[in-house]
Amino acid sequence: MSALTTGSTPATTHPGDDTTTVTVGARPLTISEVVAVARHDAPVRLDAAALEAVEASRAIIEALADDVEPHYGISTGFGALATTFIPEERRAQLQASLVRSHAAGSGPEVEREVVRALMLLRLATLVTGRTGAQRRTVETYAALLNAGITPIVREYGSLGCSGDLAPLAHCALAAMGEGQVRVDGRLVEAADALAEAGIEPVVLAEKEGLALINGTDGMLGMLALALDDLDTLLATADITAAMSVEALLGTDAVFAADLQQLRPQAGQAVSAANLRALLAESPLVASHKGPECTRVQDAYSLRCAPQVHGGARDTVAHATTVAERELASAIDNPVLTPDGRVESNGNFHGAPVAYVLDFLAIVVADVASMSERRTDRFLDKARNQGLPPFLAHEVGVDSGLMIAQYTAAGIVSELKRLAAPASADSIPSSAMQEDHVSMGWAAARKLRRAIDGLGRVLAIELMTAARGAELRAPLQQGPATGAVTAALRATVPGAGPDRYLSPEIEAAVAFVASGAARAAASTVTPLH
Secondary structure: OOOOOEEOOOEEEOOOOOOEEEEEOOOOOOHHHHHHHHHHOOOEEEEHHHHHHHHHHHHHHHHHHOOOOOOOOOOEOOHHHOOOEOOHHHHHHHHHHHHHHHOOOEEEEOOHHHHHHHHHHHHHHHOOOOOOOOHHHHHHHHHHHHOOEEEOOEEEOOOEOOEOHHHHHHHHHHHOOOOEEEEOOEEEEHHHHHHHHOOOOOOOOOOHHHHHHOEOHHHHHHHHHHHHHHHHHHHHHHHHHHHHHHHOOOOOHHHOHHHHHOOOOHHHHHHHHHHHHHHOOOHHHHOOOOOOOOOOOOOHHHHOHHHHHHHHHHHHHHHHHHHHHHHOOOOOOOEEOOOOOEEOOOOOOOHHHHHHHHHHHHHHHHHHHHHHHHHHHHHOOOOOOOOOHHHOOOEOOEOOOHHHHHHHHHHHHHHHHHOOOOOOOOOOEOOOOEOOOOOHHHHHHHHHHHHHHHHHHHHHHHHHHHHHHHOOOOOOOOHHHHHHHHHHOOOOOOOOOOOOOHHHHHHHHHHHHOOHHHHHHHOOOOOO
């Protein structure tokens, strides 16, 4: 049974529910569609015209398979064995052997959302009609996604060239009814899971082994998920920065639009606009605008937030452009051209994606580093403008948020290590045939860890700034920042004697990661 339908509508919403069906093949997938399928289990459907292109490309492959002249990947071996001719009766075994041997991952299981993104993006390439895959194979991948069958993919195995070979091979293995998968969290044999879902395992034909494993789908899927995360986290960074400026009695004057226009960086303008909106009508900010305030200027971690957060936004914008181009790509080797040729190429090399994954790890580390510096200012009585040391309830008895800052500092230190580029490394493989590789998968894996760290550092700043603002009573926060603090207080208590802090930090992390901080601020002012 195939759990899919065909049609040409890009996306449909079923009446009475909020599940959007993502159509694959009508046009390039969007980042939000990748996230919808990978993270939110949106069902997929296959475009009818795309399936016709799949069948036409398969006919070309079958014709070449009958040719007495060898054709790479169709009637020959692979990689360093590209000149070895394979007789027709051994080719099905060749394809299966390729997948089995390449499913050589090791280490912990990769997250479910990453595997679903990996499968979806390989499916998107299969339906371009440039790979020569069988229609049945294409439909099986869609059926696996819709049935919630997630192949076990391991942490290590991809060098990012030729694409994400080992991770993709684990997915192909599951489509063949081999290996292990997870269904509703249960670890089961792939053959049993497919049988339970009524899905027939595929028998791979000529060229399909390569078509299923040659691609940048793993690193691209993780890039799409990272961009979704960073959309929330960079808006949250503006929120936490605004709350810190406010509670540390900083000035919002430096965020004025005319000052920002003197340096017309796009991301900087967005971040400064957010900060102005978040601090609007704040009694705390207004309390020290008179001549009695003798401070000339705030520390960089307050004053330069738009420049750092804005630079991060600009880097995200560049990474988004690369991701969108990659989503519009048909990556395989060899590839079928529109005029029916089968050509070797190097489009599987992950360098363009690997670079931006590394760029993002750099900006994640820097945004977190600036956030931690703001947190630290709150805890030092010499710099926190009259607040108690460490924001302690009873100074000398309580430690307040002292060790929360240690936690943030430890994370930031790790983020700096994670900012070292993976893409600058290369280890040759395949008997020196693949003598320069991208390490894009490694870049994506460390970015995921870095993004998790950024969310935790921002959560600690949020807790700290909220407590600092409350200790300024009777002065109050502005409407937007006050809404964030009020929402936070639903799960994280305010100031008081020392208590078990770890659960509160974890609750604040969930508050940030879920987008609740951004949502609370947005009830007062829209954020960009």
